[in-house]
Amino acid sequence: MNSKKLEKILFLGLGGAGQRHLRLFKDQLSSAEFIAYRHTGKTSLLTPDFKLDNSTTLEKKYLINTVKNIEAAILEKPDLVIISTPTSTHSSFCNLFAREKINIFIEKPGITNFKEAILIHDSILKNQIGFNCGFQRQYHPLIKYIKNILNNETLGEIVNIKINVSSFMPNWHIYEDYKNLYASNKKLGGGIINTECHEIYFVIDLFGIPDFITGYQVNKEFYELDINHSCNLQFHYKKFIVEINLSFIHKRTQRSIVINGTKNWFCCDLDKNIYESSIKDNSILNFDKYNNPIQIFRDQTKYIIDNFNKVNKTSLRNLLNLGKAFDEINKLKVYS
Numbered sequence: 001m002n003s004k005k006l007e008k009i010l011f012l013g014l015g016g017a018g019q020r021h022l023r024l025f026k027d028q029l030s031s032a033e034f035i036a037y038r039h040t041g042k043t044s045l046l047t048p049d050f051k052l053d054n055s056t057t058l059e060k061k062y063l064i065n066t067v068k069n070i071e072a073a074i075l076e077k078p079d080l081v082i083i084s085t086p087t088s089t090h091s092s093f094c095n096l097f098a099r100e101k102i103n104i105f106i107e108k109p110g111i112t113n114f115k116e117a118i119l120i121h122d123s124i125l126k127n128q129i130g131f132n133c134g135f136q137r138q139y140h141p142l143i144k145y146i147k148n149i150l151n152n153e154t155l156g157e158i159v160n161i162k163i164n165v166s167s168f169m170p171n172w173h174i175y176e177d178y179k180n181l182y183a184s185n186k187k188l189g190g191g192i193i194n195t196e197c198h199e200i201y202f203v204i205d206l207f208g209i210p211d212f213i214t215g216y217q218v219n220k221e222f223y224e225l226d227i228n229h230s231c232n233l234q235f236h237y238k239k240f241i242v243e244i245n246l247s248f249i250h251k252r253t254q255r256s257i258v259i260n261g262t263k264n265w266f267c268c269d270l271d272k273n274i275y276e277s278s279i280k281d282n283s284i285l286n287f288d289k290y291n292n293p294i295q296i297f298r299d300q301t302k303y304i305i306d307n308f309n310k311v312n313k314t315s316l317r318n319l320l321n322l323g324k325a326f327d328e329i330n331k332l333k334v335y336s
Helices: 016-028 058-062 070-075 087-099 114-127 141-151 198-207 295-307 313-329
Strands: 008-012 033-037 064-067 080-083 103-107 131-134 158-168 212-218 230-236 241-247 249-261 265-269 274-277 333-335
Touching: 008 016, 016 033, 016 058, 016 080, 016 295, 033 070, 058 064, 070 087, 080 087, 087 103, 087 114, 114 313, 131 295, 131 313, 141 198, 141 249, 141 265, 158 198, 198 230, 198 241, 198 249, 198 313, 212 313, 230 313
Parallel strands: 008 033, 008 080, 033 064, 080 103, 103 131, 158 241, 212 333
Antiparallel strands: 158 249, 212 230, 230 241, 249 265, 265 274
């Protein structure tokens, strides 16, 4: 049990992701003091289903105090900063608060390349502060189950793994023009790799950095985007290959993982909470509460509250490997 209490939280960025964190931390830690620094402040109060709420303001609804600049935010000496700014700013803000010895929870991916990952890794360890990165899908029971059956060798030797992730990004945030989303803008760190990297993180968490990566990215001028919106990747390990297909311009939503082993097979869709398997095991049938997609965020929030001032060594290690993978992926051919 963590003996130190989380009493003051600074929110850096209160767009869609930041407001979701604000709601969840307020639900589980109503007695804490909440502070915010907003660089643009363009996103108004949102409902939990991401609709505009004009009935009041963020400050009034959540009793949150807003500071005028980043220097004033640091002077507040928060116990934890939650960084939910555009991806391109993640590493600079992370290093800034690490130097101030303020515990950090940062939205994924936290970095865009290996150089940034090294800087964060070294800064966190040097200053001995708490650190976690927001890959909330690791809290899903199906992900936990996959890790378990792989550790127990229930599947036998892995033959191959196929992962498909697709969604339609223009419909993600109905309260704003999709062209203004960070995911849609190269200068904000957008693009398919930085935005839909949960499964890349998942594979690296399980198996480490692959021997090498092949594949391609796609940047056809659909919807007037200046970023890579789709990719096909093959992570080559010594005895098997993981194929990852990602796209956020598909109107069919899917988040599937298929694992073929020499003894058994397993497949699931994380968005629909369904799975099939040749394994005779009913241990994961009881996850009804995860039919609400917010549950994995609740689980993540609880973990952060309980461990806000501790270094998540797994998260920090995976950040380095993720940076290496990003560098390799961004060398691949781009079709436009």
